[in-house]
Amino acid sequence: xxxxxxxxxxxxxxxxxxxxxxxxxxxxxxxxxxxxxxxxxxxxxxxxxxxxxxxxxxxxxxxxxxxxxxxxxxxxxxxxxxxxxxxxxxxxxxxxxxxxxxxxxxxxxxxxxxxxxxxxxxxxxxxxxxxxxxxxxxxxxxxxx
Numbered sequence: 001x002x003x004x005x006x007x008x009x010x011x012x013x014x015x016x017x018x019x020x021x022x023x024x025x026x027x028x029x030x031x032x033x034x035x036x037x038x039x040x041x042x043x044x045x046x047x048x049x050x051x052x053x054x055x056x057x058x059x060x061x062x063x064x065x066x067x068x069x070x071x072x073x074x075x076x077x078x079x080x081x082x083x084x085x086x087x088x089x090x091x092x093x094x095x096x097x098x099x100x101x102x103x104x105x106x107x108x109x110x111x112x113x114x115x116x117x118x119x120x121x122x123x124x125x126x127x128x129x130x131x132x133x134x135x136x137x138x139x140x141x142x143x144x145x
Contacts, residue, residue: 007070010082010124013117014067017089020114021059024096027107063089083125090118 028034034043041048066085070078093115101108 003075006124007078010070010078010121011067013121013124014063014070014085017114017117017121018060018063018067020110020117021063023110024107024114025056027110031107079125082121086118086121086123086125088118090115090122093118 037043038048043052046052063085066082069081073081093111097108097111097115
């Protein structure tokens with residue numbers, strides 16, 4: 001039961017991350033001059049092409065896929081996948097917080113919340129095995145591998 005609760009927590013954080021990314025994309029549309037830059041075929045200095053659209057889609061779809069994989073993978077593999085994903089996406093969003101500091105007021109705040117979600121995934125993925133061992137000891141039964 002504890003493993004299922006852990007999976008629900010991780011999956012909820014990944015869904016929160018994906019929704020936060022969509023909100024950041026919407027907030028970026030509201031920045032002054034963004035629409036003009038988009039019409040010119042550039043976004044934040046990068047050309048609008050297939051790579052950019054795949055990259056932006058990946059920022060939403062990969063966390064959603066990780067939420068699903070959390071339930072599909074075994075506990076040990078799921079912890080590793082979520083630890084790596086949380087570290088990567090959390091660090092990416094910490095970088096994004098500093099990138100948006102001069103922008104709209106809401107963008108750094110939302111980016112900070114999204115970064116926190118990614119880093120919480122990392123923390124839960126790393127800390128959970130110790131919690132499992134403590135829970136098994138309290139219950140007085142050996143921990144299954």
